[in-house]
Amino acid sequence: MIEILSIPPLATVQDLGRVGHWRQGLGRAGAMDPLALRMANLLLGNDEGAAGLEIPLSPARFVFTQDTAFSLVGAACGATLDGIALPRCWAGSAKTGQELSLGAMRDGARVYLGLPGGIDVPEILGSRSTQLREGFGGHEGRVLAPGDRLKGTASCPRVMPISYALPTPREGDATDIVLRVLPSSETKEFSPASRAAFYGQPYKVTPASNRQGYRLEGPELDRDAKGELRSHGIAPGIVQVPGGGQPIIQLADSATMGGYPKIACVIEPDLWRIGQARPGDTLRFQPVDLAQAREAEFAETAMLDAMRQSIAQVRRLQNTWN
Numbered sequence: 001m002i003e004i005l006s007i008p009p010l011a012t013v014q015d016l017g018r019v020g021h022w023r024q025g026l027g028r029a030g031a032m033d034p035l036a037l038r039m040a041n042l043l044l045g046n047d048e049g050a051a052g053l054e055i056p057l058s059p060a061r062f063v064f065t066q067d068t069a070f071s072l073v074g075a076a077c078g079a080t081l082d083g084i085a086l087p088r089c090w091a092g093s094a095k096t097g098q099e100l101s102l103g104a105m106r107d108g109a110r111v112y113l114g115l116p117g118g119i120d121v122p123e124i125l126g127s128r129s130t131q132l133r134e135g136f137g138g139h140e141g142r143v144l145a146p147g148d149r150l151k152g153t154a155s156c157p158r159v160m161p162i163s164y165a166l167p168t169p170r171e172g173d174a175t176d177i178v179l180r181v182l183p184s185s186e187t188k189e190f191s192p193a194s195r196a197a198f199y200g201q202p203y204k205v206t207p208a209s210n211r212q213g214y215r216l217e218g219p220e221l222d223r224d225a226k227g228e229l230r231s232h233g234i235a236p237g238i239v240q241v242p243g244g245g246q247p248i249i250q251l252a253d254s255a256t257m258g259g260y261p262k263i264a265c266v267i268e269p270d271l272w273r274i275g276q277a278r279p280g281d282t283l284r285f286q287p288v289d290l291a292q293a294r295e296a297e298f299a300e301t302a303m304l305d306a307m308r309q310s311i312a313q314v315r316r317l318q319n320t321w322n
Contacts, residue, residue, distance in 0.1 A: 001064070001065045001066050001068065001149055001150065001151040002062050002063070002064055002065065002068070002070070002100075002113075002115065002149070002150050002151070003062065003063050003064075003065050003147070003148070003149045004060075004061075004062055004144055004145065004146050004147065004148045004149075004150075005061040005062060005063055005099070005146060006059070006060060006061045006146055007055065007060045007061075007144055007145065007146065008055065008056060008057040008058060008059070008060060009056075009057075009143065010056050010132075010143050010210070010211070011053065011054065011055045011056065011060070011143060011144045012053075012054055012129075012130040012132065012138050012139075012143055012144065013051050013052070013053060013054070013119050013121050013128060013129070013130050013137075013138035013139050013144070013150075014029065014030055014031045014032075014037065014051065014052065014053075014054045014128075014129045014130060014138070014252075015030060015031070015037070015049050015050060015051040015052070015118070015127055015128050015129050016030050016031060016034055016037065016038075016048075016049040016127075016129075017029055017030025017031070017034075017127060017129055017252070018030065018124075018125055018126060018127035018129055018131070018137070019126070019127075020126070021125060022233065022235075022256050025256050025257070026125070026131070026134065026256070027131075027133075027252075027253060027254055027255060027256055028129075028236070028252065029127070029129040029130060029131050029132075029137065029252055029253055030127070030129050030252050031052070031054055031112065031129075031252070031275070032054065032056075032110055032211060032251060032252050032272075032274070032275030033074060033110050033112070033272045033275035033276055034271070034272055034275075035166070035167075035272040036073045036074040036110065036111075036112045036166070036272065036275075036276075037052050037054075037073075037112050037114075038304065038307075039071075039073045039089060039164065039166060039307065040052050040071040040072070040073040040074075040091075040112040040113070040114035041071075041114055041118065042307060042308060042311050043071045043073070043089075043090070043091035043114070043162055043164065043311060044069060044070075044071050044091055044114050044115075044116055044156070044159065045156075045159075045315070046114065046116070046117055046118050046154075047118065050114070050117065050118025050119075050153075051118045051119040051121060051128035051129070051138075052112045052113060052114045052115075052118065052119060053112065053113040053114075053119060053144070053150065054110055054111075054112055055074075055102065055110060055111045055112070055113065056109060056110050057105060057109065058077050058102040058103060058104060058105050058111070059101065059102055059103055059104065060101070060102040061099060061100070061101050061102070062099065062100040062101075062113075063097065063098070063099050063100075064094040064095065064096060064097065064098050064099075064100070065096060065149065066096050066157075067093070067094070067095050067096055067157040067158065068093070068094060068115065068116065068152065068156065068157055069091065069092065069093050069094075069115075069116050069156040069157065069158060069159040070091070070092070070093075070094060070100075070113060070114060070115055070116075071090065071091035071092075071112075071113070071114035072086060072088075072089075072090055072091075072100075072111060072112070072113055072114075073088070073089045073090070073111070073112050073114070073166070074088065074089075074108055074110050074111035074112050074276070075088065075105040075106065075107060075108025075109055075110060075111055075276060076088040076105070076106045076107050076108065077102045077103050077104065077105045077106065077108075077111055078102070078103030078104065078106075079100065079101065079102050079103070079111075080100070080101050080103075081094060081098055081099070081100050082098045082099055087163040088166070089163060089164045089165065089166045090161065090162070090163045090164075091114070091159060091161065091162050091163075092159065092160075092161035092162070093157070093158040093159055093161075105278070107168060107169070107170075107276075108168075108169065108276040108278075109275070109276050109277060109278040110275055110276060115150065115151065115152030116152035116153070116154040116155065116156035117152045117153035117154030117156075118152065118153050119139075119150050119151070119152065119153075120150070120151050120152060120153045121137075121138055121139055122137075124136060124137050125137075130142070130143075131253075132211070132253060133212075133253060160318045160321075162311070162314055162315070162318075164307070164310070164311065167303075169272075169273040169276045169277065175282065176202050176282045176283060176284045177273050177274075177277055177281060177282070177283050177284070178273075178283075178284050178285075178286050179266045179270045179273060179274065179283055179284070179285055179286065180266070180267050180269075180270050180285075180286050180287075180288045180292070180293070180296060181239065181264035181265060181266050181267065181285045181286065181287060181288065182264065182265050182267060182287075182288060182289070182290065182293055183264060183287070184238065184239070184262035184263060184264050184265050185262060186223070186225070186229075186261040186262050186263065187262070187263055187264060189223050189224055189225040189261060190221055190222065190223050190224065190241070190261075190263055191222045191223070191224050193222070194219075194220075194221040194222050194223075194263075195263075197218075197219035197221065198219070198221060198247070198263060198264070198285055199285055199286070199287055201218055201219050201284075202218060202282040202283065202284050203216035203217065203218035203219075203247060203282065203283050203284075203285075204216065204217045204218060204280065204281070204282050204283075205277050205278065205279050205280065205281050205282075205283065206279060207279040209279060210253075211251060211252050211253040212250070212251060212252075212253040212254060212255070213248045213249055213250045213251050213254060214248065214249045214251060214274060214277065215246065215247075215248050216246055216247045216248070216249070216283065217246060218246070218247075220244070220245030220246065221241045221245045221246075221247065221263060222245060223241065223261055225261075229259050229260070229261055230259065231257045231258060231259045232257065232258070232259070233256060233257060234250055234254060234255065234256065234257065234258045234262070235250065235254065235256075235265075236250055236251050236252055236254050236271060237249070237250065237251075237265045237266040237267070237268065237271055238250045238254070238258075238262050238265050238266075239262060239263050239264045239265065239266065239285075240258060240260035240261065240262055240263075241260060241261055241262075241263050242260050247263065248260070249266060249274060251271070251274060251275070252275075264285060264287075266285075267288065267293045267296055267297075268297065269296045269297055269299070269300040270296070
């Protein structure tokens with residue numbers, strides 16, 4: 001079990017999301033960075049979709065109230081266990097009374113903390129994710145606060161330490177986070193100059209961003225077509241353009257309906273990159289077609305398979321050392 005000593009606003013329990021309820025007006029919620037959550041679970045031998053603690057920003061402090069294994073994956077944040085530095089993608093063990101501290105985040109915006117079996121909160125409508133807008137799921141349907149205690153669904157007092165190298169949101173030495181996008185139903189209604197600016201210029205993530213969506217700042221986008229749209233279905237990844245011309249990317253806590261015109265949709269394999277973007281970071285949009293989007297999906301599947309096999313091999317070797 002782990003007790004929260006201090007934690008930033010909007011930390012919640014999340015799994016991979018609540019699917020199949022769009023027609024009832026209920027979005028999926030779930031981890032903003034599903035890749036990091038999957039890794040936090042894989043390192044512990046959990047089901048990949050098990051619930052973990054999503055921590056946006058920092059600092060944060062926790063104390064372990066019993067011996068347990070745990071994992072920590074996501075943004076580099078100077079994490080320490082009783083003053084001993086931890087890698088940004090790591091699993092190991094803590095003893096009763098030890099303190100886990102997270103410092104200022106670098107190169108990312110979220111950290112995921114995993115516990116054996118996944119965090120033990122009720123499963124509602126097939127998921128343990130927190131639905132903040134509706135006020136259910138997760139830990140009492142709310143953000144976490146000092147004094148809250150969390151435990152795993154399984155008992156695992158100790159595992160041998162393991163670390164893994166995860167991809168970063170930016171490729172190589174790039175300063176911008178590149179997001180691959182498909183055209184949307186209203187893409188051609190935007191002026192050629194607007195489309196050129198959208199694909200050719202960077203957009204900055206503004207402080208008015210959260211789990212529901214990221215508001216961006218950059219070249220204004222003009223729609224040639226006149227008149228308002230009727231409300232229609234939207235989903236995470238949709239890039240909408242309100243009347244002011246500045247895009248909004250719908251994310252994990254997106255509504256299920258909206259009336260703003262859509263200029264593009266970020267492909268699913270790139271959503272984790274947005275989840276690690278902070279206010280002030282810059283994004284660029286790269287157009288792809290359906291074939292390229294499918295190739296990206298295959299590449300992500302291959303990467304996850306390689307991660308599973310590598311971790312399993314290390315754990316087998318570790319077992320021979322005992």
